[in-house]
Amino acid sequence: AALAISILSYLHDKGIRTMATTHYSELKVYALSTPGVENACCEFSVETLRPTYRLLIGIPGKSNAFAISSKLGLSDQIIERAKEQISEQDESFEDVLSSLEENRVTIENERLEIARYKEEIKTLKAQLESRQEKLDAQRDRILRQANEEAHKVLEEAKEYADQTMKLFHKFQKNNVDTSAVERERQELRKRMNKAEKNMSDRQETKKPKKQLTxxxxxxxxxxxxxxxxxxxxxxxxxxxxxxxxxxxxxxxxxxxxxxxxxVDEPVITTPSLQKTGAGKIRMSKSASVSTEINLLGRTVDEAIAELDKYLDDAYIAHLKSVRVVHGKGTGALRKGIHDYLRRQKHVSSFRLGEFGEGDAGVTIVDFK
CATH class of the missing domain: 2.30.30 (SH3 type barrels.)
Structure with a gap:
């Protein structure tokens, strides 16, 4: 070992890049304590007696001779006598290397787990951003439709007012009898009453059964x-x-x-309560099923897969009916969902939503 250290020091002083393989613990200490010299080792699995072909830079290799000999069936008596032949200093150094190796493996596993968590967080972030974009687009579409409807109502009102003024001027210029004027007035009144009724049907607000605080x-x-x-x-x-x-x-x-x-939600009486390890009561998944599923932005296959599981949960939770939000769009998603619902035995009926329920962008499903 002393000769090996001398040779390596000579080469090092000459600036010659050298790679040396060794089992001498003195050389491992030499590399740890000498600037410009570094340990390295090839990882070896004692459990399988096979190399992993991973080169670990900065870590001194641990001698696995005793462990390998034991795995191969060498007598414990021979191994124990061999251990007596090494110095206490060498044995202590090997113990330090064993501890370093265990810590390295632990840190490596934790690093891999952290990397996996980072990937999961990255994926979840991308999904949330995508969902937020869809929600923003849906909100903008709803607001745009509302503005268009309001504009249409204003245009109708303006048209009625213009027609009224035209008739008024017409009757002033021409000698028209009062009965003709009255007929025109009644016809115009009917049209205005119809428009007013449509508006009141949309805007009518019911009074709550109980004033909330x-x-x-x-x-x-x-x-x-x-x-x-x-x-x-x-x-x-x-x-x-x-x-x-x-x-x-x-x-x-x-x-x-x-x-x-x-709103009084249906009382769920499923007996699926489980004790957790901490002794707490945990409700089954069916006890927290929403009365609505949103399938906007899904393909037909994706929507059917989600809807199939959701309807099972809702049916088990004893919900009487649920809302399926699929949007209007081209109608392909709505058609695929309706075709699927027709084949479900636990579905008694389904229909498109009425005004206030989502119109044709929503399907109301009733269970048997």
Missing amino acids: AKDIRPGDSVKVLSMNLKGTVGSRPDSKGFLFVQMGIIRSKVHLSDLEL
Whole structure:
């Protein structure tokens, strides 16, 4: 070992790049304590008695002679006598190397696990960003449709007003009898009453059965927004003026307590309670099934796969009916979903949503 150190030092002083293989522990210490000299080793699995072909830079190799000999069946008596032949210093050094190797393996496993978590987080982040983009696009589409409908109503009102003025001027210029004027007036009144009725049907707000206060409601409660005729979930506590946020499918809106009515969700009586290791009671998955599934942006195959599992959970949870949000689009997704629903034995009926329920972008499914 002394001669080996001398040779390596001579080559090192000459600036000659050298690779030397050795089992001498003195050389391992020499590499650890000498600048410009570094240990390295090839990883070896004692369990399989096979090399892994991984080169580990900066780590001195551990002698596995005793472990390998034992695995190959060499007598324990011979191995113990061999251990007595090495110095206490060498034995202590080998113990240090064993500890370093164990720590290295642990750190390597933790590093791989951290890398796996990073990939999972990256994937989840991408999925959330994609979902947010779809929600933003859906929100913009809903607002655009609402503006178009409002513009259409204003155009109709303007048209009625213009026609009224034209008739008025016409009757002023021409000698028209009063009966003809009255007939025109009645016809125009019918059209205006019809438009007014359509508007009132859309905007009519029912009064809640019970006027709610801030103490009656909390985040997570199921409610019905009367002005929109939509069910949703409370997302925040009421502010000082009584306003709070309600999530209605993809729509999150700020509404007043006076516009809300508590909804009694079906009581789930499934006996699937499990004890966790910590001794806590955990409800089965079916006890928290939502009354709505959103399939916007899915292909037909993806939507059917999600819907199949969701309907099973909803049926087991004893829900009477559920909402399937598929959007209008080209109608291909809606057709695929309806074809699938016709083949389900536990579905008694299904229909497109009415005004306030989502119209043709939603299908209401009733269970047997």
